Amino acid sequence: MVxxxxxxxxxxxxxxxxxxxxxxxxxxxxxxxxxxxxxxAEYDGKAIPNLPSSQIQFTVVAGRKxxxxxxxxxxxxxxxxxxxxxxxxxxxxxxxxxxxxxxxYIICA
Amino acid sequence: MKHxxxxxxxxxxxxxxxxxxxxxxxxxxxEDISQCKSRFEAVYTSPSGSSARLVAVxxxxxxxxxxxxxxxxxxxxxxxxxxxxxxxxxxxEAHRMDKQEGATTGSGGSTNLVSKGIAAQILSLAAEYGALxxxxxxxVVTVQGSLDGIPMALLRQDLLQYCPKGNPTVEExxxxxxxxxxxxxxSYGVSFDISRNSQSVAGTPTGTxxxxxxxxxxxxxxxxxSSVVGRLVLWSTRDATSDxxxxxxxSALIANGAGANxxxxxxxxxxxxxxNLLKAGKALLDDVGxxxxxxxxxxxxxxxxxxxxxxxxLVGNAISDQLKSDAKLVQNAGxxxxxxxxxxxxxxxxxxxxxxxxxLTLEYNNNRPVGQSPVSTFRLIFxxxxxxxxxxxxxxxxxxxxxxxxxxxxxxxxxRDAQFGFQLQHNFSSFIFSSPAALSGSYYFQYQNSxxxxxxxxxxxxxxxxxxGLSPNATQIFSQKGNLHIGQIKLMLGVGQSTMRxxxxxxxxxxxxxxxKPLWRGQxxxxxxxxxxxxxx
Numbered sequence: 001m002v003x004x005x006x007x008x009x010x011x012x013x014x015x016x017x018x019x020x021x022x023x024x025x026x027x028x029x030x031x032x033x034x035x036x037x038x039x040x041a042e043y044d045g046k047a048i049p050n051l052p053s054s055q056i057q058f059t060v061v062a063g064r065k066x067x068x069x070x071x072x073x074x075x076x077x078x079x080x081x082x083x084x085x086x087x088x089x090x091x092x093x094x095x096x097x098x099x100x101x102x103x104x105y106i107i108c109a
Numbered sequence: 110m111k112h113x114x115x116x117x118x119x120x121x122x123x124x125x126x127x128x129x130x131x132x133x134x135x136x137x138x139x140e141d142i143s144q145c146k147s148r149f150e151a152v153y154t155s156p157s158g159s160s161a162r163l164v165a166v167x168x169x170x171x172x173x174x175x176x177x178x179x180x181x182x183x184x185x186x187x188x189x190x191x192x193x194x195x196x197x198x199x200x201x202e203a204h205r206m207d208k209q210e211g212a213t214t215g216s217g218g219s220t221n222l223v224s225k226g227i228a229a230q231i232l233s234l235a236a237e238y239g240a241l242x243x244x245x246x247x248x249v250v251t252v253q254g255s256l257d258g259i260p261m262a263l264l265r266q267d268l269l270q271y272c273p274k275g276n277p278t279v280e281e282x283x284x285x286x287x288x289x290x291x292x293x294x295x296s297y298g299v300s301f302d303i304s305r306n307s308q309s310v311a312g313t314p315t316g317t318x319x320x321x322x323x324x325x326x327x328x329x330x331x332x333x334x335s336s337v338v339g340r341l342v343l344w345s346t347r348d349a350t351s352d353x354x355x356x357x358x359x360s361a362l363i364a365n366g367a368g369a370n371x372x373x374x375x376x377x378x379x380x381x382x383x384x385n386l387l388k389a390g391k392a393l394l395d396d397v398g399x400x401x402x403x404x405x406x407x408x409x410x411x412x413x414x415x416x417x418x419x420x421x422x423l424v425g426n427a428i429s430d431q432l433k434s435d436a437k438l439v440q441n442a443g444x445x446x447x448x449x450x451x452x453x454x455x456x457x458x459x460x461x462x463x464x465x466x467x468x469l470t471l472e473y474n475n476n477r478p479v480g481q482s483p484v485s486t487f488r489l490i491f492x493x494x495x496x497x498x499x500x501x502x503x504x505x506x507x508x509x510x511x512x513x514x515x516x517x518x519x520x521x522x523x524x525r526d527a528q529f530g531f532q533l534q535h536n537f538s539s540f541i542f543s544s545p546a547a548l549s550g551s552y553y554f555q556y557q558n559s560x561x562x563x564x565x566x567x568x569x570x571x572x573x574x575x576x577x578g579l580s581p582n583a584t585q586i587f588s589q590k591g592n593l594h595i596g597q598i599k600l601m602l603g604v605g606q607s608t609m610r611x612x613x614x615x616x617x618x619x620x621x622x623x624x625x626k627p628l629w630r631g632q633x634x635x636x637x638x639x640x641x642x643x644x645x646x
Contacts, residue, residue, distance in 0.1 A: 011164045011167060011168060012163070012164060012167065013167065014167045014170065014171075014402050014403070014408060015171075015399055015402045015403060017171065017173075017174060031355075034349075034350070034355070035355045035358055035359060037359065037362060039362070039379070039380065039383040040383045040384060040386075040387045042387070042391075052362050052363055052376075052380075053363070054359075066173075066394075068387060068390065068391055068394075070383045070386055070387050070390075070452075072362065072379065072383065072456060073456060074349065074354070074355055074358045074359075074460060075349065075350075075460075076273070076453055076456035076457050076460060077273065077286075094174070098453075098456075099143055099144050099177060100144050100175045100176075100177045100178070101386065101449070101452060101453075102176060102177070102386050102387060102390040102445075102449070103173075103174055103175070103176075104173040104174065104176070104390065104391075104394050105173075105174065106171075106173060
């Protein structure tokens with residue numbers, strides 16, 4: 001069942017990567033150069049299970065929390081991809097590149 | 110003339126001055142560090158004070174979203190000490206090749222499988238750090254690896270840095286991706302026959318017999334190393350882009366050990382490196398916190414910065430100020446970059462293991478069978494997969510006796526035999542109990558140019574061979590030569606999610622090297638890959 005989107009990129013905010021509504025969220029990563037998967041992830045310090053995968057699920061809680069992610073690339077030199085939320089209407093949240101495989105997104109709900 | 114000299118001198122000085130100026134220009138951060146490029150360039154190219162500049166500055170200061178850039182900026186501000194090289198020297202000293210730990214074989218209560226000579230020391234070190242695979246086939250233990258295992262093992266112990274693009278950012282010993290790929294082409298193996306672990310001794314009378322006593326000179330006859338192999342991949346194919354490869358990559362990563370088929374690499378190292386990268390990244394970003402993102406003064410200054418130099422200076426000063434107040438920052442940045450390099454190295458190794466398939470390989474094998482002179486075999490191996498499931502291997506070889514056989518053996522020569530063989534293999538992603546498996550059929554032909562010659566010590570039997578009616582003075586015996594034809598069916602079973610493999614085989618031959626009679630044989634063995642046991646730190 002595809003849900004309404006909860007995460008919105010916030011480029012105008014100096015701290016938050018995304019503004020969010022609380023509740024369950026599914027994120028996915030798609031490779032644009034080679035394949036990309038999420039191999040490690042933690043939300044608010046808790047490990048997200050069932051990895052490696054191209055999708056992760058977690059529940060956004062109120063406050064400013066960290067989503068720490070390590071991506072793995074089938075093209076370690078030039079690999080790239082796009083992180084997006086599985087929702088309607090959807091849309092890209094952030095780009096990912098092989099030279100920067102570890103990322104911390106600050107989610108503000 | 111004097112004026113011409115002054116003119117040229119002035120021109121020279123102007124040229125020198127411009128060169129000096131060019132030499133002194135520091136590259137922009139965006140040019141110098143690739144991980145920083147896009148965000149810095151967005152600030153450089155947006156007009157100061159504009160809304161585009163505001164967004165670009167917000168993005169620039171969110172170093173949590175691109176910590177690789179932040180770590181390199183920190184290290185660039187304060188280079189790390191050459192701790193890695195010092196640690197490397199200590200590592201070598203601690204593992205000097207003339208040392209032996211534990212009891213030697215043959216001593217009562219020894220737990221060592223083989224005596225620790227130099228070769229075994231290197232191999233055991235390599236095995237300890239995951240650079241080798243070990244297999245046990247019947248009573249032969251084989252350890253093998255490729256030369257890239259050595260830099261990879263040192264990398265995993267933080268003794269080397271990996272620089273995929275050949276540009277180390279810190280002053281450390283660095284291994285390049287291309288070098289690792291070349292070293293991967295060279296592999297080696299040593300086989301130990303553990304059924305021969307007791308040293309046999311032969312005695313030869315020397316001197317004059319005195320009454321009932323006789324002086325004897327003892328000579329050892331130890332052949333624990335049954336063969337040594339070296340291989341060089343002459344030609345390999347690489348597919349790291351096709352849809353088929355992408356699918357195989359995803360399957361191998363998720364399968365956590367068994368992979369889609371018996372030849373998939375284990376993701377244990379890459380998984381461990383990812384865990385370490387996450388840990389190091391969190392430590393760095395927790396340390397930095399919101400220092401940059403919540404600094405209104407820094408935001409304001411960057412929003413108003415008129416040019417690239419001003420932007421770089423503001424960022425550089427902000428990092429320097431942070432370094433002055435936080436002693437751990439350099440260490441955290443260094444640890445993060447080390448973890449990052451190791452992770453990229455494991456990504457590369459994982460991809461190469463899947464993507465590169467040797468097609469033509471040259472192999473040298475020095476075989477040291479019991480009771481026979483060593484034989485050197487030069488083999489050319491062709492190996493090609495035609496679909497995901499089917500592959501064909503063919504090889505031709507020439508075997509040479511290392512020593513000239515005695516002239517008394519009729520038909521004997523240095524050229525021992527010529528061989529040809531081929532194998533057709535089918536891979537199953539799921540077989541019994543859902544484990545991967547492979548079924549293969551092989552044919553082997555050997556043209557014996559020289560008969561098999563056995564060295565016999567009078568009074569000392571050869572292991573596994575009983576000879577009756579032999580003259581007590583005989584020191585060499587030889588068999589009747591003939592051509593060998595051998596057919597084999599082999600099933601290689603995977604075991605659950607582990608990297609253990611069990612080969613089961615049945616073979617039929619018209620004769621062996623010694624016995625001129627048809628023979629049925631069964632073989633069973635176990636192979637396991639240390640990679641899955643030694644999943645990094």
